[in-house]
Amino acid sequence: MSEDWLEIKDENVNVEEIMRQIRERIAVRSGTTLPDEQKPEAVAQTLWKEMIGGAEEGSAIGKHVSIRQRDCDIVPRYYVIDWRIPILGPIHAVVRRIINDEIRRYLFPSLEKQSRFNRQALRALESLSQENARLRQQIEELEHASKGQP
Amino acid sequence: MQVHQFHPTVSYGDAISDQIQSLQCLLRRLGHRSEIFCEQLPIHFQGRVQQIAQYARNSSPVSVLLLHFSLGYSPEVIGWLKRTPDRKVLVYHNITPHAYFSGVNDVYLEAAQAGREQLGRLAALTEAGWGDSTFNCQELAERGWSRLGVLPIVFDSKRYAVRPDRRVLQQWQSGVNILFVGRVSPNKRFEDLILTFYHLKRHVLPNARLLLVGSARGMEPYLEFLQALVKRLGLSDVVFAGHVSTEQLAAYYQCASVYLSMSEHEGFGVPLLESMHFGVPIVAYTAGAVPETLSGSGLMVTRKDHAAVAELIGMLLEDQDWRARIVARQRERLRDFSPEKVEGRLRELLRDLGV
Numbered sequence: 001m002s003e004d005w006l007e008i009k010d011e012n013v014n015v016e017e018i019m020r021q022i023r024e025r026i027a028v029r030s031g032t033t034l035p036d037e038q039k040p041e042a043v044a045q046t047l048w049k050e051m052i053g054g055a056e057e058g059s060a061i062g063k064h065v066s067i068r069q070r071d072c073d074i075v076p077r078y079y080v081i082d083w084r085i086p087i088l089g090p091i092h093a094v095v096r097r098i099i100n101d102e103i104r105r106y107l108f109p110s111l112e113k114q115s116r117f118n119r120q121a122l123r124a125l126e127s128l129s130q131e132n133a134r135l136r137q138q139i140e141e142l143e144h145a146s147k148g149q150p
Numbered sequence: 151m152q153v154h155q156f157h158p159t160v161s162y163g164d165a166i167s168d169q170i171q172s173l174q175c176l177l178r179r180l181g182h183r184s185e186i187f188c189e190q191l192p193i194h195f196q197g198r199v200q201q202i203a204q205y206a207r208n209s210s211p212v213s214v215l216l217l218h219f220s221l222g223y224s225p226e227v228i229g230w231l232k233r234t235p236d237r238k239v240l241v242y243h244n245i246t247p248h249a250y251f252s253g254v255n256d257v258y259l260e261a262a263q264a265g266r267e268q269l270g271r272l273a274a275l276t277e278a279g280w281g282d283s284t285f286n287c288q289e290l291a292e293r294g295w296s297r298l299g300v301l302p303i304v305f306d307s308k309r310y311a312v313r314p315d316r317r318v319l320q321q322w323q324s325g326v327n328i329l330f331v332g333r334v335s336p337n338k339r340f341e342d343l344i345l346t347f348y349h350l351k352r353h354v355l356p357n358a359r360l361l362l363v364g365s366a367r368g369m370e371p372y373l374e375f376l377q378a379l380v381k382r383l384g385l386s387d388v389v390f391a392g393h394v395s396t397e398q399l400a401a402y403y404q405c406a407s408v409y410l411s412m413s414e415h416e417g418f419g420v421p422l423l424e425s426m427h428f429g430v431p432i433v434a435y436t437a438g439a440v441p442e443t444l445s446g447s448g449l450m451v452t453r454k455d456h457a458a459v460a461e462l463i464g465m466l467l468e469d470q471d472w473r474a475r476i477v478a479r480q481r482e483r484l485r486d487f488s489p490e491k492v493e494g495r496l497r498e499l500l501r502d503l504g505v
Contacts, residue, residue, distance in 0.1 A: 005453035006462065007436065009446030010475060022461040029353055040348045040383055041456065044341050047382060051375045052253040073257050081190075090196070097193055119256060 072118035075111045151505055153182040154208055157218040158189045158227065160199050163396070165303065165420040166220050166243050172304035176493045189227055202230055211235045214505055217276065221245060222265035231275055237503070238276040241301065242286045244417025250337040254372045269293050280499060282418040283439035299499045305423045305487035310400055318401035326358040326467060329406035329430065331421035332413065334366035340376050342412035342454055348383050349460035358387065363402050365393035403428035408463050411435060412454065419443045423487055426480035431473050433463060447479040
C-alpha cells in the first residue's frame with residue numbers, strides 16, 4: 001500500500017495516524033491471505049474477461065461485409081412523435097404516444113434480444129474472418145514452401 | 151431579455167432535467183423570459199416544455215440560448231442551431247468516455263463517441279462554454295472554448311422534502327448500510343464497491359449491507375456481471391434496488407451509514423450533494439469532478455485499495471465524533487449549491503455575456 005492515499009481536510013484529524021492504524025489492522029489479518037488467483041480482485045478481473053471482455057472497436061468484418069455495430073441494433077430508440085397542426089395536432093400526438101408506449105412495452109424486450117443476438121453474430125463473423133485470414137496466410141506460406149522444394 | 155434553454159429531452163428524476171428546471175426558476179427570478187425547448191416533447195411536461203419547432207417565435211439575435219449538452223445532438227438539431235441567429239452558450243454536463251461501454255452497450259459507446267466528436271465542432275456555433283465543474287470546463291478549454299465559466303448544479307432541498315418510503319425504511323433501517331446512488335454503468339465502478347464491501351464484510355463489519363440504488367436500463371450485461379461477481383464471491387446482503395422514486399431515495403439515504411463512491415468518471419456528482427443533505431458521511435475515490443464537488447468535506451481516497459478503504463469505513467463508523475464533524479463540514483459545503491448562491495453565479499456569467 002503506497003503512502004498518502006488518503007485525503008482528509010480536517011485539522012483535528014491526524015491522517016498519518018489513521019493510515020498507520022489501517023496498515024496495522026490489515027497486517028493483523030495477513031495470516032488469512034488468499035492465493036493470488038482466489039483474491040477477490042483477481043476473481044472480478046477473470047469474470048469481467050469471461051462475461052464482458054471489452055469488445056474491439058471498429059469491425060474488421062466491415063472491410064468485407066458492410067455490417068456495423070450500429071446496424072445490429074434494431075430497436076427504434078429515437079422515434080419522434082411530433083406535430084405541426086395546432087389544436088388537433090397535440091391530441092393526435094398524445095394518442096399516438098400512448099399507443100407507441102404500449103407497443104414498446106411488449107415489443108422492445110424481443111427487439112433487445114434480437115439486437116443482442118445480432119451483435120453476437122457480428123462478433124462470431126469477426127472472429128471467423130480473422131481465422132480465415134490466418135488460414136489463408138498459412139496456405140500461402142505452405143504453397144511458397146512447396147514451390148521452393150525441388 | 152430572453153434566456154431560453156435547450157436539451158434534446160427532459161424527464162423526471164434526471165439530474166440534467168432537474169438542473170434545467172432550477173435554472174429556469176433562477177432566470178425568471180432574475181427578470182428574464184425563459185422557456186425550455188426539447189427535440190421530443192415529453193408527455194408529463196406538456197405546457198412546461200416546448201418543441202424546438204416553436205422556438206422560431208422566441209428567436210432573435212439578442213436572445214440567449216443555453217444548450218445543455220450531455221450526449222450528441224441529432225443532425226436535425228445541429229441544422230436548427232446553425233439556422234438560429236440567437237447567441238448560444240453551451241452548458242456542458244460531460245460525456246462518459248466511450249471506452250467504458252465497450253462490450254456492455256454498443257449504442258451508448260457510439261453515442262458517447264459521436265457526442266465527444268460533436269463537442270469539438272460546437273465551439274464554432276457558441277460564444278461561451280459553461281460547465282457544472284472546473285473539470286468539465288477543462289475539457290471545453292481543450293476542445294477550443296476560450297470564454298468559460300463554472301455554473302454548478304443547483305441543489306434545491308425542497309425537492310427532497312418528501313415522506314421517506316415506509317417500506318424501504320422498515321426493510322433496511324437497522325444495521326450498517328453502505329450506500330451508492332447512480333446509474334448502473336461501468337464508469338461508476340460498481341465492482342470496486344462490491345470488492346470493498348467484500349473486505350468490509352469479511353474482516354470489519356460482518357453484518358454490513360451494500361445498497362446500490364440506480365437504474366440498470368441498457369446496462370444489462372454489466373448488471374449480470376455484477377450479480378455474477380456477488381455470487382462468485384459468496385457475498386450476501388448486496389441489494390440492487392434499481393430505479394427508485396424520490397420517496398424511496400430519501401428512505402435509502404436515511405438508512406445509510408456511509409456513502410461510498412468508487413466512480414472513475416463524474417462530471418459533477420449529484421448524489422454527493424444528496425448525501426450531504428441527508429447527513430451521510432462520504433468516502434469517495436478522487437476522480438473527475440468528485441474532489442471539486444466535495445471540496446475537502448468527506449473522506450477522499452486516491453488509490454483503490456479495497457481492503458484499506460474497508461478499514462477506513464470501519465474506523466469512521468467507530469468514531470461518532472469524527473462522523474459528526476464530517477457531516478457538519480459536508481452541510482457547510484452544500485450551502486455553496488443553494489439556489490441563492492448559484493443565482494449569484496448565474497448573474498455573473500450573464501453579466502460577462504453582456505446580458
